[in-house]
Amino acid sequence: MPTIAVKRDLLFRYLEKTYTDEEFQKVCFEFGLELDDITTERQMIAREQGDESRSVEGASEEIIYRIDIPANRYDLLCIEGLVLGIKIFQGSLNAPVFRTVGSGINVPLKINVNPSVANVRPYIVGAILRNITFTCDSYMSFIDLQDKLHQNICRKRSLVAIGTHDYDTIQGPFTYEAKAPQDIKFVPLNEAQEYTAEGLMTLYANHAQLKQYLPIIKDQALYPVITDFNGVVLSLPPIINSDNSKITLNTKNVFIECTATDLTKAKIVLDTIVCMFSGYCADKYSAENVEVCYPDQRALLYPELAYRKKKVSAKRANGVVGIKIIDIYFSKIY
Known part of the structure; x- marks a missing residue:
């Protein structure tokens, strides 16, 4: 499972909302991600060099979120995709048409x-x-x-x-x-x-x-x-x-x-x-x-930027997620 490192303050600026660490951990959980670590650039570099206590010249103390990304979600491997996905999930942004x-x-x-x-x-x-x-x-x-x-x-x-x-x-x-x-x-x-x-x-x-x-x-x-x-x-x-x-x-x-x-x-x-x-x-x-x-x-x-419509049976969806819904259509980009 790949992990991305994003600057916390930049992420919140893109999301146009500020969270506590616990609140953002909940956002990740609801979206299907895991906030793996909260660290700094200095700590990350020092850890790679085998000594987390050492001083790293020029390294920032800015807070970094390390987030585990599902292996098949290539669109979430950058802050742009992460922000887009979360905003759409939360309903604060309509999915763009590429x-x-x-x-x-x-x-x-x-x-x-x-x-x-x-x-x-x-x-x-x-x-x-x-x-x-x-x-x-x-x-x-x-x-x-x-x-x-x-x-x-x-x-x-x-x-x-x-x-x-x-x-x-x-x-x-x-x-x-x-x-x-x-x-x-x-x-x-x-x-x-x-x-x-x-x-x-x-x-x-x-x-x-x-x-x-x-x-x-x-x-x-x-x-x-x-x-x-x-x-x-x-x-x-x-x-x-x-x-x-x-x-x-x-x-x-x-x-x-x-x-x-x-x-x-x-x-x-x-x-x-x-x-x-x-x-x-x-x-x-x-x-x-x-x-x-x-x-x-x-x-x-x-690029193709192809869309397709997929009809999903309400019965099948209900059986998978355990809720009762009517027939719906999903649109997905490939």
Whole structure:
């Protein structure tokens, strides 16, 4: 069961309500969650280092809530989803309707898929969050959600790898293909010089975070790579993005791509990110379509943000929850 750490005061500000620790523990229980721990950033870091009594330079004493999240509730892995879920549950907010929109010129951004990826990492999906406004807190939450998804539904990037880019630094259409590692050259995220993909395998061999992902592609003859119209590398999935297209606090338009060996999970991951952060867009709860063009002439639009209606028998519902209700309809996003 994954656990998220949220700043108590920020959480209460988003919820537009203040609780005592006991009151919020009750809110979690009613919503189906568990408030696992009440701590501080300093205590969390000290605990990881094996000494809770030690002083940690620069660490905050701000109260942190650590909350256990059900394994199948990917939407609750960030403060945005947690707040949205609680508000809807408490009836203080109507469930938003998430939707896709065109590019404004009726020609969506295209990702052209080369046949070479078929036996490497065959699927890709994408979306654009337009006119988004980040704060320090929402920016860090955006990055943290990707990490949480990578460790859970993405199965440490083996099934899905997420790339997020400043759309204003690159030019579509994009190409998704597989190339020999020595033929892929770019400046990776937070580095100052250019490397080949082959060189990155050596560079990251002892990297604390990235070394665990290298075996996914290291022994393959071809590596997947995403490039823009000018041949500029965006990403070497599932390892690292390019420094050229990195997002910052000032990024206004975010291009999200998810490459995958499991298309269903890729769509869930993309929809989750879009639904959690489209609330920060000027046109709230919307995402711009991206068209993925496959070699067999299929052209698929993402994100799907699909809804379906489910009819639930009152008799069955009564038998499960032990109450008496009439026939109702449920709507759920997938």
